[in-house]
Amino acid sequence: MSKMNEQHITTGGMKMRMKIGIVGAGYVGLVSAAVFADWGHDVVCVDHDAEKIGRIRAGDLPVYEPGLADMVERNRQAGRLRFTTDLSRTAGELDLLIIAVGTPAADDGHPDLTALWNVVHSLKQCVKGDLTVAIKSTVPIGTCQAVSRFLNGHPGSRFDVVAAPEFLRQGTAIADFLSPDRVVIGCRTEAAKRKMQQLFAPLACPLLFTDWQSAEMIKYAANAFLAMKISYINTIANLCEQVGADIQQVALGIGLDRRIGPAYLQPGIGFGGSCLPKDTQAIVALGKDYGVDVSLFREVLRVNREQRGRIVQKLADRLGGVQGKTIAVLGLAFKANTNDVREAPALDIITRIVQAGGEVVAYDPAVNMESLKNDFCFTPAADAYQAVTGADAVVILTEWEEFHGLDLQQIRSLMRHPLVIDGRNLYAPHMMKQHGFHYVPVGVPEQEVAEAAATTV
Ligand SMILES: NC(=O)c1ccc[n+]([C@@H]2O[C@H](COP(=O)([O-])OP(=O)(O)OC[C@H]3O[C@@H](n4cnc5c(N)ncnc54)[C@H](O)[C@@H]3O)[C@@H](O)[C@H]2O)c1
Incomplete structure (x- = not known):
């Protein structure tokens, strides 16, 4: 943990060290978990794939990403990062839960949200109380609203839903996570806004706060632009070969x-x-x-x-x-x-x-x-x-x-x-x-x- 981050975690009079749960131990979930633990938070990473969790616990990461294995190991040994398959035993004690499960394309091109909704259903069953839920998975416009409606549809619990799209690139994921061009947060309450400001305070980049739909749209629009740039340069390259x-x-x-x-x-x-x-x-x-x-x-x-x-x-x-x-x-x-x-x-x-x-x-x-x-x-x-x-x-x-x-x-x-x-x-x-x-x-x-x-x- 760097000195700057250590200071950040402990100053300001607020409770800076958060208990964070991250669901999905894939490329995004593992990198997020490792970095947040490195910043001094207490992180538990949950995945329903028992084999994957077993491998991670044995020090054999299922994803190859430069610097990740060392960061995971360092924080595990420091007791700041744990891995489990059991969401229900930890969800009730968290300050923040981040969802980073896959949202692959279905046959009709729409994202398949089965994994996301499975997590949301489990949360509704196992959390009694207040919880901030940040959705890092890339999700269609309207998802945060639908998740919030569903989670808050019964008395006794209050879920504050946040859209937190991720922009890291595989291959440079840790560097991207540590110095992004911006962090985009879609939220509805001041409490959620403060929590996300607290979480991302170690970063020097702008934090852009928007409504849910705009945050969700920014992620798709950014990736569609990058895809367009690649198809554009390939088209120009094909022309170059001829002219x-x-x-x-x-x-x-x-x-x-x-x-x-x-x-x-x-x-x-x-x-x-x-x-x-x-x-x-x-x-x-x-x-x-x-x-x-x-x-x-x-x-x-x-x-x-x-x-x-x-x-x-x-x-x-x-x-x-x-x-x-x-x-x-x-x-x-x-x-x-x-x-x-x-x-x-x-x-x-x-x-x-x-x-x-x-x-x-x-x-x-x-x-x-x-x-x-x-x-x-x-x-x-x-x-x-x-x-x-x-x-x-x-x-x-x-x-x-x-x-x-x-x-x-x-x-x-x-x-x-x-x-x-x-x-x-x-x-x-x-x-x-x-x-x-x-x-x-x-x-x-x-x-x-x-x-x-x-x-x-
Ligand atoms: N990979 C990237 O570079 C990248 C970058 C930005 C955003 N994203 C977005 O982030 C999301 C995650 O992407 P990824 O590449 O990390 O996916 P991934 O497939 O590598 O990881 C997803 C993990 O979620 C787990 N999972 C699925 N359902 C679960 C459940 N019900 N409970 C617990 N765990 C569950 C899976 O077992 C898997 O380990 C996607 O929406 C993706 O579009 C990915």
């Missing part, structure tokens, strides 16, 4: 404009993960529900799907089809520094290669490949060098730091054919050419790749 421009230079030139900014302007294989796809789908579903034209976001999703297909098409064009070819895939996680493969473009791309008759050998430094190999029909490799051995082509799908440092000479010597389709633009084209690769990045015409090599060799 002879280099997307790296173009993105730099666009991003230096402060009205636009450089973030989320990296071209590639499209967005994945548990948030951008489902939250964009949710905006589309919302538009349908309310009769608002949201075709902009439908296009964002379509462009994103097609970007994956373009990788397979590039492969097939250069190999004369992938039937009977062995393709090495480097990277399965939807982004670097996470083991998460939810909606990972890599799994979709592997499926398309396999359906076209190719054989896939895959490697990822953090993903549990044994649990995926049968469903997605690939052979796991122990490292990148094993994956590329005898391959007709390599496809790079996650921007892991480890792939930057590969011995390219060795990679080249192990491959049957020197084709590299780079979905993340990890390498300098002239360097790849020097090593004898046929290198195909995103957003750079092949002629440009060849010319860059010719001018630098």
Whole structure:
């Protein structure tokens, strides 16, 4: 616990050290629990998955997130962080309960709120008294209102519901949690507002207090904007390949404009993960529900799907089809520094290669490949060098730091054919050419790749 945070927790004459319950020991729940405990609060993290809780208690975190394991362990040993499967035994003693369960997309694009409502039903049964309930899960507009109505529908208890959307990114979750651009809080009472001010006081960023609906909307609107930025830059990259421009230079030139900014302007294989796809789908579903034209976001999703297909098409064009070819895939996680493969473009791309008759050998430094190999029909490799051995082509799908440092000479010597389709633009084209690769990045015409090599060799 830092000195600044220790001071914050103990000054002001108010009760600063809170008893906090967090339901859901996933990416958001675990990170929130670890950080709040690190700030000196007394935190209990609840998950109904007994195996998960058993693993966490044994020091084996189910999620890979830089710095998280150390933070969890440090606070467990200090007695500030506990894990349990039993919500009912702790809920009654809490100052604040945070809900961080999953809200995945249902088949019709609406978020599936089953987990959230299960928690809310349990709360109603086991809490007698007053409790502030903050919803960190990403939930549709109107959810806080509905939860508040339901919880306060019987005498004896008073639940103060808060919308507390989370904006962390997997892979940099702790850093994001500790220095967010802003914290958004939707609440209805002064007491809830004071409690949230108290909770987030260690942060230097603005706290934006809004009504419930606006807080819920901010989360969806922010993610839909980021998804739109990615589909936008991928569309520009596809144009660059045809017109002879280099997307790296173009993105730099666009991003230096402060009205636009450089973030989320990296071209590639499209967005994945548990948030951008489902939250964009949710905006589309919302538009349908309310009769608002949201075709902009439908296009964002379509462009994103097609970007994956373009990788397979590039492969097939250069190999004369992938039937009977062995393709090495480097990277399965939807982004670097996470083991998460939810909606990972890599799994979709592997499926398309396999359906076209190719054989896939895959490697990822953090993903549990044994649990995926049968469903997605690939052979796991122990490292990148094993994956590329005898391959007709390599496809790079996650921007892991480890792939930057590969011995390219060795990679080249192990491959049957020197084709590299780079979905993340990890390498300098002239360097790849020097090593004898046929290198195909995103957003750079092949002629440009060849010319860059010719001018630098
Ligand atoms: N992952 C992210 O980067 C991220 C970022 C911002 C917001 N969010 C939002 O936060 C929410 C959680 O996302 P996540 O990625 O942490 O999900 P997750 O799937 O990693 O974790 C959810 C956890 O909730 C548990 N759970 C489900 N029902 C439960 C119940 N009734 N009682 C106790 N535990 C229960 C599950 O077992 C699981 O461990 C989602 O709404 C998501 O959209 C996620």
